[in-house]
Amino acid sequence: MVAPTVGVLALQGAFAAHATILESLGCAAPQIRTAEQLEAVDALVVPGGESTTMSMLLERSQMLEPLQLRAHAGLPVFGTCAGLILMASEVCDGRDDQVALGVLDMTVERNGYGTQIDSFETDIDVTGLDTPFHAVFIRSPLVTRLGPDVEALATLDGSPVLCRRGPVTVAAFHPELSGDDRLHRRWLSKAGIIDARWPRSQRSG
Ligand code: GLN
Numbered sequence: 277m278v279a280p281t282v283g284v285l286a287l288q289g290a291f292a293a294h295a296t297i298l299e300s301l302g303c304a305a306p307q308i309r310t311a312e313q314l315e316a317v318d319a320l321v322v323p324g325g326e327s328t329t330m331s332m333l334l335e336r337s338q339m340l341e342p343l344q345l346r347a348h349a350g351l352p353v354f355g356t357c358a359g360l361i362l363m364a365s366e367v368c369d370g371r372d373d374q375v376a377l378g379v380l381d382m383t384v385e386r387n388g389y390g391t392q393i394d395s396f397e398t399d400i401d402v403t404g405l406d407t408p409f410h411a412v413f414i415r416s417p418l419v420t421r422l423g424p425d426v427e428a429l430a431t432l433d434g435s436p437v438l439c440r441r442g443p444v445t446v447a448a449f450h451p452e453l454s455g456d457d458r459l460h461r462r463w464l465s466k467a468g469i470i471d472a473r474w475p476r477s478q479r480s481g
Pocket of ligand 1: 361
């Protein structure tokens with residue numbers, strides 16, 4: 277069986293730890309920096325970092341339109357933190373040139389968890405997981421509105437922090453930093469990219 281190719285957008289930000297998790301799940305996890313590389317992926321992680329910088333680099337590397345087209349056409353995407361901001365339809369407190377790809381109908385406020393307490397960690401309950409997920413928030417966006425077709429899989433103080441519509445999942449936190457692969461695994465199995473039993477069935481086979 278050929279391993280699925282789950283690219284990690286690597287223009288800027290926290291991409292390395294995502295690749296480690298994806299590889300441990302049996303996927304090829306190439307770093308994506310060009311439109312040609314983007315064409316070859318079965319799924320894509322858009323990592324945390326700085327969404328303003330990332331949107332500028334996407335434009336500069338002529339990946340913005342291809343990414344938007346593929347994401348709207350059903351490419352499985354896991355957008356984390358800055359990646360969530362890029363997938364949103366409306367961004368408050370962004371710069372004028374900040375891009376929102378409009379993949380999910382949602383409004384977000386950049387750095388919405390405040391400037392004083394920029395980073396924190398907390399356990400969150402996630403729909404479908406037996407035990408809480410330890411979530412690391414780093415200058416995270418606050419989701420202030422969710423469209424009717426977007427499902428909140430976890431909330432914190434009443435605000436959605438993990439959301440899904442079809443093959444697109446977004447997290448306001450950094451799921452790659454907790455030593456816990458359940459959210460990556462779940463995104464990929466719900467999107468039909470890996471078998472829910474992966475990688476055990478692969479290893480034993
Ligand atoms: N505050 C950052 C932004 O606006 C996101 C932070 C992160 O990805 N950890 O892009």
